[in-house]
Amino acid sequence: MFLKNAWYVASTPDELTDKPLGRTICGENIAFYRGEANRVAAVENFCPHRGAPLSLGKVCDGKLVCGYHGLEMGCDGKTIAMPGQRVRGFPAIKSYAVVERHGFVWVWPGDAALASPDTIPHLEWHNNPAWAYGGGLFHIQCDYRLMIDNLMDLTHETYVHANSIGQKEIDEVPCKTTVEGDQVITSRFMHNITAPPFWQMALRGNNLADDVPVDRWQICRFTPPSNVMIEVGVAHAGKGGYDAAPEHKANSIVVDFITPETATSIHYFWGMARQFNPADQALTASIREGQGKIFSEDLEMLELQQKNLLAHPGRALLMLNIDAGGVQSRKVLDRLIAQQQAATAASTTY
The missing domain is CATH 2.102.10.10 (Rieske [2Fe-2S] iron-sulphur domain)
Structure with missing residues (x-):
């Protein structure tokens, strides 16, 4: 497990x-x-x-x-x-x-x-004046793999986070999933769209116009045992998107450390690291507050999802193309856990 x-x-x-x-x-x-x-x-x-x-x-x-x-x-x-x-x-x-x-x-x-x-993963933003970081901790009653599924499939943003980071273009633009060794990467790039409310706030935080078309990206990286780092951001359309110069974009890394407690509960350490306007402590606090509200919406969904799954253990779940990130992450985990169990069994065999 x-x-x-x-x-x-x-x-x-x-x-x-x-x-x-x-x-x-x-x-x-x-x-x-x-x-x-x-x-x-x-x-x-x-x-x-x-x-x-x-x-x-x-x-x-x-x-x-x-x-x-x-x-x-x-x-x-x-x-x-x-x-x-x-x-x-x-x-x-x-x-x-x-x-x-x-x-x-x-x-x-x-x-x-x-x-x-x-x-131990290197976190380049820690004690680095070029970066700002703010985060928190939630205790959530769900299987840790459900949180990995959630973070590796961001199409749910359109529905769970409709008033903050969700928008219809997330549904309309397909995501791409690749596996590189033990790392699973799911990415989506959206072009010439309207920034949702959270990212409008972030654009203003970098002294950029928030009412012009933008290019938006989401790059989710799962690494064992249960860490997900997500590169997210928006840039004024036509300025290079993900590769735009810093003065044309607002971008961050969403930090997700998912620590299993039991089979159906987790300690969820979340945060956001950014390089734009890092000295603005008020902006850091505002982003942290907004992110906390967004993750609170996930909390309710995941806990009720877990209750449903416990109540119906025999029900088969559908696997769609949008689930590829979570499915591949589970395959990596299953392989590594099986290797660990085999090594443990071998060490106790006389």
Whole structure:
């Protein structure tokens, strides 16, 4: 179900304060906290004494202290101390590979020995004055693959987001889907159209006219385990479209990190990175607010879709040409998960 030997966004750094954070990732119940030297640590959210959630405890001098009986836990999953008790024989709990990088906390829920920080995606906009970024987090009750389907098929914008980014030309212009190794790319280019309300606002944010014809593009890129980056934008028509000079367009990268919680729930880290007018904090806040409203509309649709699918597990779903991005993304996931399962089975065979 999940590709566990992979990096997932677990939280944003500001979520880790002086208290631990409990969060389930790919079915793994994990306690995150800042250990010694402010380094992020992650251990199984299970006290070896009486099974209490360690996330209900506190952090003292870089040690995770259980909130039930005061057991002190090290970042390696080994018990350090407990008031009035000898702890040398206490069993260790699972610890996880975790890294704070590019404005996120990343966790590897599988075999920590296989985790290499070098494979964490590079996010060029982090701490880069040429870029601006704003985003948020939603907890959504749906299978993570439904969100991947949603993001790899943007024809739904015409209907779900009719008052913000939707327009009839999305239906009228076919999309193209390609597979490059483990990456799936779905693209659509629209020419000489009217910009929808969200993009009119973005054009004004780049000091451009919002009432003239534009060329619009959507390029969705899925990469395992469940990340979707979408290049989106509009340019004044006749100025080169996607390749237009910066002074003629408003373009961004929609950032989607989809972290499975359970089989039917996700942590959805969303945002938008842009290079036009990056110093305008009011524009960043306005875009973030608009994007949040757009994704809230997806939330309702996905949760009710999930309820329908659970209520009718035997119903076959139709696969159309617009579903190619999601279908190909699932094929990549299925292949990688099967390889992971085969490797696990091989390692346990004597």
